[in-house]
Amino acid sequence: MKLSIRHYTTSTTGILCVMLTVLCLLNSATVYSQVKENTQQGEQLTLKFNLMAGRQHFSPGNTYTNPFGESYTVEKFRFYITQVQLQDSSDMSVQFFPNDYFLIDAGDTSTQTITIPLSLKKITSISFLLGVDSVTNVSSVQTGALDPVNGMFWTWNTGYIMLKLQATSPAAQVPANQFTFDVGGYKQGENAARKIGFLLKHKHLIHSLTLNVDVDKLFNSVHPVKIAEHPMCHEPGPLAMQLADNYATMFSIGEMQ
Amino acid sequence: MKWISTICFCVFVIAAGIILVSSAEKTKQPTMLPFKIPQGWPKPVYDFSQNPVTKEGFELGRKLFYDGRLSRDGNFSCASCHQQFAAFATYDHNLSHGINNSFTRRNAPGLFNLAWQKEFMWDGGILHLDLQPLAPITDTLEMGETIENVLTRLRADTSYPRMFKEAFGSGTINTQRLTKALSQFLLMMVSDNSKYDRVMRGEDSFNLPERLGYEIFQKKCQSCHPPPFFTDFSYRNTGIPEDKYLNDIGRMRITHNPADSLKFKVPSLRNVQLTFPYGHDGRYYYLQDVLDHYRKNVVNSPTVDSLVRDNLPLSNYETGQLKAFMYALTDSSFTRDPRFAPPGYENRTPQAPAEHEHQYKY
Numbered sequence: 001m002k003l004s005i006r007h008y009t010t011s012t013t014g015i016l017c018v019m020l021t022v023l024c025l026l027n028s029a030t031v032y033s034q035v036k037e038n039t040q041q042g043e044q045l046t047l048k049f050n051l052m053a054g055r056q057h058f059s060p061g062n063t064y065t066n067p068f069g070e071s072y073t074v075e076k077f078r079f080y081i082t083q084v085q086l087q088d089s090s091d092m093s094v095q096f097f098p099n100d101y102f103l104i105d106a107g108d109t110s111t112q113t114i115t116i117p118l119s120l121k122k123i124t125s126i127s128f129l130l131g132v133d134s135v136t137n138v139s140s141v142q143t144g145a146l147d148p149v150n151g152m153f154w155t156w157n158t159g160y161i162m163l164k165l166q167a168t169s170p171a172a173q174v175p176a177n178q179f180t181f182d183v184g185g186y187k188q189g190e191n192a193a194r195k196i197g198f199l200l201k202h203k204h205l206i207h208s209l210t211l212n213v214d215v216d217k218l219f220n221s222v223h224p225v226k227i228a229e230h231p232m233c234h235e236p237g238p239l240a241m242q243l244a245d246n247y248a249t250m251f252s253i254g255e256m257q
Numbered sequence: 258m259k260w261i262s263t264i265c266f267c268v269f270v271i272a273a274g275i276i277l278v279s280s281a282e283k284t285k286q287p288t289m290l291p292f293k294i295p296q297g298w299p300k301p302v303y304d305f306s307q308n309p310v311t312k313e314g315f316e317l318g319r320k321l322f323y324d325g326r327l328s329r330d331g332n333f334s335c336a337s338c339h340q341q342f343a344a345f346a347t348y349d350h351n352l353s354h355g356i357n358n359s360f361t362r363r364n365a366p367g368l369f370n371l372a373w374q375k376e377f378m379w380d381g382g383i384l385h386l387d388l389q390p391l392a393p394i395t396d397t398l399e400m401g402e403t404i405e406n407v408l409t410r411l412r413a414d415t416s417y418p419r420m421f422k423e424a425f426g427s428g429t430i431n432t433q434r435l436t437k438a439l440s441q442f443l444l445m446m447v448s449d450n451s452k453y454d455r456v457m458r459g460e461d462s463f464n465l466p467e468r469l470g471y472e473i474f475q476k477k478c479q480s481c482h483p484p485p486f487f488t489d490f491s492y493r494n495t496g497i498p499e500d501k502y503l504n505d506i507g508r509m510r511i512t513h514n515p516a517d518s519l520k521f522k523v524p525s526l527r528n529v530q531l532t533f534p535y536g537h538d539g540r541y542y543y544l545q546d547v548l549d550h551y552r553k554n555v556v557n558s559p560t561v562d563s564l565v566r567d568n569l570p571l572s573n574y575e576t577g578q579l580k581a582f583m584y585a586l587t588d589s590s591f592t593r594d595p596r597f598a599p600p601g602y603e604n605r606t607p608q609a610p611a612e613h614e615h616q617y618k619y
Contacts, residue, residue, distance in 0.1 A: 140307065140387040141433040148391055149404040157390040157511055158384040190513075206491050237513055 045086065045116040048210040049104050050254055051077070051112065058215050060107045067220040070227045072179070073170035076153060077106035077215065079163040079247070080145070083129040083195075088195070095120055101132065103145040103152065120206070123200055126209065130247060131162035131193030134186035135177040157235060159184050162192050163247055165218065172231035179227050181218070183243045185236025192240050194248035202256050210254030221249040287311035287424055290441075292372065295449040296458075298485050301372035303386055303444060310441045313424040316600075318442025321435065323533075323599040326410050328400035329356055335390065335439075336599065338365040338399070342592055342608050344448065344528030345369065351539025356401035362503055364539035366524060367532045369448035369591060370486055379521045379537045381492060382511045386443065387436040404432055411435070419448065446597060448527050449485070452585040457484075465587065470582025473575050480564060487526035487586065493562040494519040496555030500538055507537065518560050530587045544583060548576040 003093065051058040063073045081102045086095040097116055105111045132146070137159045141148060152161045165181040172179035185192045200206070219225050223242040233239045290310045294301065308314075321327065325334045338353040338361070339345040345368035347353040352360045364381050377383040383392060393399040394407060411417040411430050418428040425434050453471075455461035463471060474482075483489055492508040499505065499519060508517035521537040535541040541550060552571040555561065571579070595603035 138384045140385045141391075141436045143431055143433050147432050148388075149408060152404075153391070155383075155388070155395050156378070157382040158388055 010092055016122040034245045042113045043205075045112045045118040045123070046208045047084075047114045047116070048208070048254075049081075049114075050210050050212045051106050051215065053215045058106060058213075061142075064215070066227065067216050068224070068226050068228075070169055070171040072167040072171070073163070074106065075178075075213065076164055076166040078150075079104050079130055080132050080152065080160065081128050081130060082132060083172045084117070085197075086116075086118055086120055086123050087125045087127075088122045088126040090122060093120055098133075099137075101145040103150055118205075120205075122205055123202075123209075125197060125199050127195060127197030129193050129195050131244075132160040132186070133182075133193065134191065136160070137186040154182075154184065154235070159186055159236065163218075163243070165215070169227045169231075171227040173228065174212065174231045179231035181233045181243055182235075183233055183240045184246070185240050185244075187236065190241065192236065192244035194244055196248055196251050198251075198253050200253065200256065206256045208255070208257040209222060210256070212252045212254045213250050214252070218243060218246050218251040221246045258527050275440050275502065285589065287426075288317055288431050289311040290445065292444065293447070294446065295454075295485070298449070299373065301444075302375050303372045305372075305444075308387070308437045308440055310444060311424060313420070314438050314441040314564040315445060315596075317417075317420045317424045318440070319324070319597070320417075320600055321439055322442055324604075326414075327394055327402065327407050329402040329406070332356070333400045338393070339368050341594075341597055342531070344531045344592055345446065346528075346532040348531070349533070351542075352536045353399075355396070355399040359398040361398050362505065363394075363537050364534065366374070367528050368443060369446045369527060369588075370525070372444045373486060374490065376490070376522070380508050381522055386440050387433075390436055390439050391432070408432065409433065439442040440582070442597075446591070448588040450590045451527065451588040453582075454588070456585070464577050464581075467584075467585050470578035470580070470585075473571075473579050474582050477569060477571065477575075478579070481523045481562075482526050487529075488523045491523055492517065492520040493523055493564075494521075494558065494560040495551070496557060496561045497536055497550065498556045500540070503538055505538065516560060519558065520560060526583060527586050528588055528591070530584050531592065545576060547580065552576070609618035 004110060048143050053064040053066075056062075058074070058077070060074045060076060063071055065071045081104060082098070082100065084097045084100065087093070095118070097118075100116070103111060104114075123235065136146065146160070148155065152164060153159070154161060161182045161184045163181070163183045168177045169179055170177060183192050190220060198207070219227075222245040225242060225246065226238075230239055233243060288311055290312050292301070292305060292310055297356050322335045322339075325331045325337075327334060333356055338347045339551075340348050342348065347365040349430055351364060352362065353365045355361050366379070371386055372385070375384070377386065377389045378392070391404060394402055395404065408430055411421075419428065421438075422428040423431050424438060434547045452467075454459055457461055481489055481491070481493060494507075497519070506518055508520040508522075509515065511517075524532075524535075529535075529544065533542060533544070535544070535547045548571060551565055551569040553568060555565050555568045557566055589608075591597075593608065598605075
């Protein structure tokens with residue numbers, strides 16, 4: 001009887017031993033396959049946002065003149081990018097990143113370059129959303145780029161500010177001459193998110209793409225928006241929609257490598 | 258054979274050790290606090306799966322709720338305008354005091370049964386309980402602080418990093434965790450033990466005025482103030498004329514729809530005895546003033562609710578009975594609940610005077 005019990009314990013520990021070994025093997029196998037995957041799909045696309053005002057480089061602290069001859073000194077310029085989509089029309093393959101949000105900030109050059117993993121053989125078109133999708137607007141408090149601490153969130157009227165330009169201008173007849181375009185809105189008829197897309201023509205697979213962003217277009221492209229007439233946009237609505245139509249035209253394709 | 262069993266024994270000891278250590282780690286897990294849905298009440302709208310309430314999270318939320326350092330000058334906590342003895346409204350104030358001797362623009366509502374509330378503020382502008390605290394913290398007429406400064410202050414504190422770790426598993430302090438902790442505290446504030454509730458549960462009985470008042474209430478008030486929340490959470494214009502200095506258009510500020518002009522959220526009547534003054538701008542001091550508005554002073558305009566248009570017929574007799582019933586909605590076990598008291602004040606929660614209301618006035 002005593003012997004059989006001992007045999008029993010031995011065999012149990014034996015099984016345990018085997019299981020542990022198997023676990024260890026499994027573990028290393030996963031690690032191995034991950035490494036393999038990474039080396040196979042290690043290609044990346046770097047997207048650079050080149051901020052401009054007409055032909056000038058655009059950054060906070062500097063003074064620019066908009067298409068209406070109104071001069072302004074920039075304090076903040078930020079916008080959200082999400083839903084980046086890459087497409088290869090030759091084999092209809094698509095890469096889509098709906099859950100990656102990027103806050104591009106004129107005051108922080110490190111935010112002006114974003115990298116996304118690349119598995120396509122060729123990129124024939126790229127599209128993205130300027131703004132934040134409506135579902136995320138009404139979800140609870142987010143982290144990272146979407147953290148309300150970034151000052152791109154309306155606390156009194158739930159929703160994201162999709163693009164913010166804060167500046168001073170002698171043309172702005174408001175306290176401290178400070179004018180603000182806080183553009184946002186996700187409800188029907190007030191949705192300020194804009195999908196922006198480009199066809200890309202190149203022979204080889206590119207790994208770097210520059211998007212030129214012309215802030216002049218924010219003031220004047222689809223709708224003329226003069227600082228003197230509209231020094232404040234601070235909620236969703238018609239003015240936000242006009243500015244959104246304008247910022248949808250801000251982008252153009254620059255250098256590809 | 259012997260060496261095999263020795264090796265196996267060693268492996269066994271190691272494995273047991275690992276299990277023991279991991280279970281010791283498990284004991285560090287926060288303690289779940291069950292959320293009890295009162296009998297007959299609907300399912301909460303708050304998604305508890307995204308923010309399970311724990312003892313540690315609740316206590317962190319409580320500390321934050323009572324901490325003035327969430328405001329710019331350190332003087333204004335959430336509790337400055339949401340006092341437990343007033344069912345978490347501001348006692349005796351039409352508008353609350355904010356930073357730099359400012360006044361808020363609206364009357365602070367009582368805080369309870371928030372797990373069932375989908376939209377917040379008098380105009381419903383805020384769409385999630387977690388997002389709600391960001392409004393008073395950043396409002397220049399309330400706490401006047403930036404979220405960034407609050408987070409910086411909490412990170413530099415001696416006890417907050419430990420409390421965040423206990424509640425959320427790591428010492429990271431960010432907006433999401435700050436607001437989740439506050440929500441955990443706020444969610445547990447369930448007021449379901451007024452005399453009315455005890456009567457409905459068969460544990461108590463109404464006196465004659467209360468019973469008569471309840472009958473009138475069911476006929477004339479309940480369509481907008483239905484139990485168990487005593488609000489239907491809708492937005493209505495009850496014919497309160499616009500204050501020419503506040504210029505508050507209510508719900509229309511959020512929806513931009515002229516049909517929502519001067520509409521405000523129907524307030525809960527639970528603990529209504531303690532949440533005076535009344536109305537979105539607190540212009541009615543006594544309950545009698547509110548009833549007098551409904552029976553004499555409704556100002557008709559295109560968006561005035563059809564239920565109160567041209568006044569609500571109420572006799573002097575009826576207003577008296579209605580008040581008797583509404584006083585039966587006071588939940589003193591809620592306003593004395595030590596769980597919601599300031600940390601360290603559990604056994605000495607301040608109380609409102611028993612009969613603040615000038616019940617003998619009419």
